[in-house]
Amino acid sequence: MQGPSTITGADYQLLRSLHEEGVFEHVDIGEIKQDIVVAVLCADGHRFGDGYEHATCACGRNVHPLTKHGGALVLARDSPFARTHRKGVALHHDLTLLQDIENALGFKQTPHVLSFAHFPCAIANEHNLSVLDVLILHVQAKERLREEIPHCDARCLVHIDYLGHRTKRRFASYFLNRQKFFAWMQRHHPERLPELYGELAA
Numbered sequence: 001m002q003g004p005s006t007i008t009g010a011d012y013q014l015l016r017s018l019h020e021e022g023v024f025e026h027v028d029i030g031e032i033k034q035d036i037v038v039a040v041l042c043a044d045g046h047r048f049g050d051g052y053e054h055a056t057c058a059c060g061r062n063v064h065p066l067t068k069h070g071g072a073l074v075l076a077r078d079s080p081f082a083r084t085h086r087k088g089v090a091l092h093h094d095l096t097l098l099q100d101i102e103n104a105l106g107f108k109q110t111p112h113v114l115s116f117a118h119f120p121c122a123i124a125n126e127h128n129l130s131v132l133d134v135l136i137l138h139v140q141a142k143e144r145l146r147e148e149i150p151h152c153d154a155r156c157l158v159h160i161d162y163l164g165h166r167t168k169r170r171f172a173s174y175f176l177n178r179q180k181f182f183a184w185m186q187r188h189h190p191e192r193l194p195e196l197y198g199e200l201a202a
């Protein structure tokens, strides 16, 4: 990994239209009224600091960060980087992250998790994931969290590095409104809805 990863102008156009159609929602300062939240973020050194700051603004207090390459996307059912091998040994990144989240919720006595996906993301680029692929994995990751840690209250956030594609501010974070995302998928990509509802894929 050299400089910051990038995505195309068409990708930014899609991200902008998701924002305009209400799929991405503004994050109010202090919206999550908790003393502390657990934030799952990609380790990307060009964007982690800003994402962490946005997580701090969302809860207005303290953030307990957990990082993985790809952030919460390793938890998704269809994640291409949830499990890898090193010298013949299987590495289960999804299981270690799940355990880290469960431990953090216990240590800090909070049910709140801010689950981040971000654009552009080097590991997503490495696996040729489109914007839509990443958003689908993001929703799948939240479903996995809900299944595996039932007392966890997770919200999906999207962090964007506009890299000159927007003039006001370089970075922004938004909540992903799942209902509006499903409706958007129904309008634009109904063929991929089964990926969001595992039971429909069977």
Ligand SMILES: [Zn+2]
Residues within 6 Å of the ligand: 042, 043, 044, 069, 070, 071, 118, 120, 121, 122, 123, 124
């Ligand atoms: Zn990343």
